Amino acid sequence: MIPELGHLAMILALCMAIIQGTLPLIGAWRGDRLWMGLAQPAAWGQFAFLLFAFACLAQAFLADDFSVTYVAANSNSALPWYYKLSAVWGSHEGSLLLWALILGGWTFAVSVLSRQLPEDMLARVLGVMGLISIGFLAFLIVTSNPFERLLPQAPADGRDLNPLLQDFGLVVHPPMLYMGYVGFSVAFAFAIAALLGGRLDAAWARWSRPWTLVAWTFLGIGIVLGSWWAYYELGWGGWWFWDPVENASLMPWLVGTALLHSLAVTEKRGLFKSWTVLLAIAAFSLSLLGTFLVRSGVLTSVHAFATDPERGVFILAFLLLVVGGSLTLFALRAPVVKSRIGFALRSRESLLLVNNLILVVATATILLGTLYPLLLDALSGTKLSVGPPYFNTLFLPLMALLMFTLAVGVLLRWKDTPLQWLLGMLIPVLLASVALGMLASLWFDDFYWSVLAVSLLAAWVILAGLRDLLGKIRHKSVLQGLRSLTPSYWGMQLAHAGVAICALGIVLSTQQNVERDLRMAPGDVLELSGYRFGFEGTTHAEGPNYVSDKASIRVSKEEGSEVAVLHPEKRLYLVQRMPMTEAGIDAGLTRDLYVALGEPLENGAWAVRVHIKPFVRWIWLGGLLMACGGALAASDQRYRVKVKTGVRAALGMSNRGVQA
Structure with a gap:
């Protein structure tokens, strides 16, 4: 019943x-x-x-x-x-x-x-x-x-x-991801409503911005949780595989990031109105595209839910209706609401526009790499795989350029910035960043240009944020100056620091990763990068719906001090008869020790994979800092105005926007 x-x-x-x-x-x-x-x-x-x-x-x-x-x-x-x-x-x-x-x-x-x-x-x-x-x-x-x-x-x-x-990660990951996906429908609805009413102005941007911030925050948390789950649950020691469904969540997040910055310009200066609407449409359309990819049966992935083509046709028709209808409305209404205000080359507006273009181009490269193999297969039957080399070659340089412009944009002023003043702000930051980048790259035994570059860029972003912070409080006492800054400003600083920390984690964990695949029997010891991994054997264990072989691997420093005892597992789920690997991980701020069991061999031996992954936790720490920055910015008091004041301000700004 x-x-x-x-x-x-x-x-x-x-x-x-x-x-x-x-x-x-x-x-x-x-x-x-x-x-x-x-x-x-x-x-x-x-x-x-x-x-x-x-x-x-x-x-x-x-x-x-x-x-x-x-x-x-x-x-x-x-x-x-x-x-x-x-x-x-x-x-x-x-x-x-x-x-x-x-x-x-x-x-x-x-x-x-x-x-x-x-x-x-x-x-x-x-x-x-x-x-x-x-x-x-x-x-x-x-x-x-x-x-x-x-x-x-x-x-x-x-x-x-x-x-x-x-797994616990999959208990919380989908709801967080859906909160972000669906949250962009609010920004989309505000954009379409503004087009229908001819009220595309600063007031519309102020109404839409906190909802977009919250959706972007949830989507970021969902992506971080998914990356974390892939790292420890799949047993490969990786955290991102450029899987089409992973890409489906990253694309709306990138466009949502561009939308947040564009909304700030529309709210502050009344610029980029049409562009902001396009980004709102694109963010939600990409969320619907992710729904289509996961549920259409057009791809095979550990993340995919359905393989029924009839369902895929329904979603594709709905996607085309939403995208086609919204773009048609935009084409009809955009000439009425377009911006007529100019901006200087050396202004925050111009750098935010560059920021938007980089993010959109990065999204386009991912979209092409994700959809092209599917289209080629559908049209000609040709099977083509687009893997990490394509995405890394195109996406990573764009992100490096984004980090460079990010720091410059923080220091630029609205409307116009004197060149001499800007150079006076940037040159000390640049020199300090070069020095810190060199020191960081020399800290490791092996030199990599990518490590030097990301260390320099991370220092560039963080030091530029600190320089801007000092400039805002220089005429006040420290405590008074810090209290005068808004949650929106602190959210920006936190999110930008998260970008730098996440970038460091990505490059350092990839370039400095050490791994070994070997056969280990009870009593065998592996010496790797200053650690000793001693295999002590396996024991049989039973869970509520599975049986497992659980290994004990004692890890110590070369001088003899014990670090941890890891317990990787090989599970067999009894109903579906499906084997699963549960990695044993000793987590740390600067490194992870990661051990996974492969297949059992003769005489109690096992195939074992051992990783030492430096700074891998910084990837998720940076992602969480970005999400916290978004939540902090959304809590800004100026988004919560009294009803009567809000109506009067909205109507007044709307009238001025139509006249403009």
């Missing part, structure tokens, strides 16, 4: 979405306040029904209701309860319901927290989000119903959750 109630709740949520996506938009067009007022209660009703439907599916998993097809295919009675809960979004149907629920949650949040918006603007924003919900809910109900029954021959037990997904 509960699954049927969940199915009914999805249908009622679709009815609410149809009301939300049609009547408020018609009301805004006709100036009908009654119809515009339907947007908020419809959004609340849709979210409530989706929350109930999700709870029904979760209850089916926790109660081991194997008469539900989706539960039987993705759970097992021996599965721990927390993996049963994460199995709700562990495959296609449930993940799509989670997506729809998060979209309903974002819509609910906008309806509650954006009441300072003019009534017609809020109606348009919620109406556009309702239209998006219609597409996803129709897809969910028609092609991907998670409540479909297996009656009358219900199995006694389930097929179990994919062992790759039985």
Whole structure:
């Protein structure tokens, strides 16, 4: 009975979405306040029904209701309860319901927290989000119903959750990623609503910016969690593989980064209006593209959910409708709202434009490398693999250029910057960066130009941020000066420092990585880069739904002091008969010791892979600093104005924007 109630709740949520996506938009067009007022209660009703439907599916998993097809295919009675809960979004149907629920949650949040918006603007924003919900809910109900029954021959037990997904990282990674993906729908809705109302101005950018910051933050956290999961769960010692589905999450994050900077220019100077709208459309379109890649069956990946081409056709049609419709509206309205204000070459605006172009070109290179093999296969049947050499050759130089311009842009002023003043700020930073870069590269035994370059660029970014900070507080006491700076400014500084730290982690862990693949029997010792790895043998262990061979590897310094005892495992999941590797890791701020078991050999010996990965934790530390910077910037008080003040300011700025 509960699954049927969940199915009914999805249908009622679709009815609410149809009301939300049609009547408020018609009301805004006709100036009908009654119809515009339907947007908020419809959004609340849709979210409530989706929350109930999700709870029904979760209850089916926790109660081991194997008469539900989706539960039987993705759970097992021996599965721990927390993996049963994460199995709700562990495959296609449930993940799509989670997506729809998060979209309903974002819509609910906008309806509650954006009441300072003019009534017609809020109606348009919620109406556009309702239209998006219609597409996803129709897809969910028609092609991907998670409540479909297996009656009358219900199995006694389930097929179990994919062992790759039985991990804490996959409990939290998908919800974070979806919060980011779906969050860009808010920026998209604001952009489309602004085009429909002809109100593309600084007020629109101020309304949209905090929502974009929060979505960008969640997506960044999701990517970091996915990278961390790939590092320790797949047993290869890697953290990024340029997998098409990994690329699908990186592309909207890059465009979202460009969007944040473009929104800042639109808010501060009234520039880049049309460009900002295009970026908002692109960020959400790339999120939909990621949905298509994961659920269409066009690629094979550990991240992919579905292999049914019919579902892929539905999503592709929806993607083309969203992208085509929004670009058509943009083409019709852009001449009315384009910027007519100029800017100087030596200004923050110009460097932010360069920043945007670099990010867009980087996204285009990833998009080409991801889609070209799929298109070539579809058109000619030719199989082509585009791997890390392509992406590293094109993407990494663009990121180096981005880091260079990032530091210059921080020190530039709005409107115009005197050349002599700028050189006086940059030259000391440059000299100090060169010195620190040289020292850092000499610290390692082997010299690499890439290590020198990334050390110099990281110092360049961080020292430029410190120079700007000192310039802002130089006429005040230190405490007073620091207190006078806004959360938005501190968020920028934190995010830029995160970029530098992440870049250091990427290059150092890649260039300075040491690894060995060898046969080890009990009593064997490997000496590697100042560490001794002693293999003490394996013991048999049993988990709730698997059996494993767990090794003990004692690690010590060459002089004899013990560092850690690592316990890599080779597991066999009993239902699916699928082997999995669980790496043994001793984590540290400056290095990771990483050991993974391969296949068992004769006489108690095993194939063993040993890595020493310097500074690999800095990759995720930098990513988390960027996410914290986004969250801090979104908390800025100026985004939370009183209702009456916000309406007066928005309407006033709107009138000035139309006149401009």
